Amino acid sequence: MGSFVFNLIFENMKTDILAFGAHPDDVELGCGGTIAKLVSEGKICAIVDLTKGELGTRGTDETRKVEAMNAAKILGVSARENLGMKDGFLENSEEYQMRIVKMIRKYRPEIVLANAIDDRHPDHAKGAKLVSDACFLAGLRKIETVVEGESQEVWRPKHVFHYIQWKDIKPEFVIDISEYLDQKIEACMAFKTQFYDPTSTEPVTPIATKDFYESLTYRAQDLGRLSGVAYAEGFTTEKLIAMKNFDGIVW
Template sequence: MKVDFLAIGAHPDDVELGCGGTLAKLISEGKKVAIVDLTRGELGTRGTDETRAEEAKNASEILGISYRENLGMNDGFLNNSQEYQMQIVKMIRKYQPEILFANAILDRHPDHAKAAKLVSDACFLAGLKKIETELDGNSQEVWRPKQIFHYIQWKDITPDFVYDISAFMDKKIEACLAYKTQFYDPKSTEPVTPIATKDFLESLTYRAQDLGRLSGVEFAEGFTTEKLLAFKNFDGIVC
């Protein structure tokens, strides 16, 4: 079940909002991608954990995700505990990603920053050979991703780099809108939340457009990195 990229989000829809365009582009290039959602999003004002699960399934089909699973951690109460760390260690060793995408390091929802640290610590632990894990009765190999990149969510964080998603902006929006209960719908009778406004929906486009403007492309998604990036060559850099 090895994949090239693993994207982890505190809630179903975090990944699509933060790096959906990036994943769509990588998949179009033949890369294998898996998503792991930490919680079911059961505390969300709109929808239910059942509708979120169905929406996540639909979004995954839109993007072409190879594997997706939900760890069922407690929404709103994520913590950097050994129990939660070990669950993520097992996922990292199961999928053996080269690159891992995780939540924003600072954000409006407290679960996001907590998930960022939780995943980062789990990545380190997953590479320690004296930590032994089993999955489905089989011993797991030690594995540590080469890089952890944190996508940007609500807060306006300055990225360390951006990724050109110009040809995949529509696919990102389509995947986000698969979460019909969560985002702007003028016909909905559910309570209005900060992410269920027309302005928030439009911000997905204009924020990506602004990052593109600054970097010389049409649309881009931004990331922060925990480790200094090294280039082997300058191929692919937009001038």
């Protein structure tokens, strides 16, 4: 299956954050505010979409491609790639694991952000586990990968965090996105064929309703209320996080 690449800097860049989504728009919906904030702080961020979202009721894989590129520019990420896996049929196979291993070794992120560990769409939980396993495998020296004739060096991210999507999963920590909610929503709405548009003649889906559009704000607002900020995005973590000190905590 084909893939496409959007790269604003250079090949084989060292990133701080690599965000994976089972479908184009997953990253924007789940952690778009966090990505926008990190970019503003000078972090190098990239996005890898596992599928083209070709089974989506509205739009096509070609419109998704254009929309994904527009969203990437809004967020300010340095690169975005699509691995062309089969939408609706993600599986934790060796083939798919190795595609992701190559991405991890290419971008060498300190932190990986991945789909929700449990969600309405079966690809989300499958994508979460697939990415998590690939992050471990990418650090094994006896797994060799070659890209364009060159061997890749092993790399294992320090952390894998999972953003929250449709289901109301209790976060283990939140990121304050108070100044970046508008940018997140703009990036989400770059997928204009997918979301609320009262003039659209396409079938209405659960994510194409006015309520879903409004949920982008009120869900972030609720997490902000619970954590003492205006708006926040929540994450779960695969391992216990150790803090050097209390700097960075919002009081």
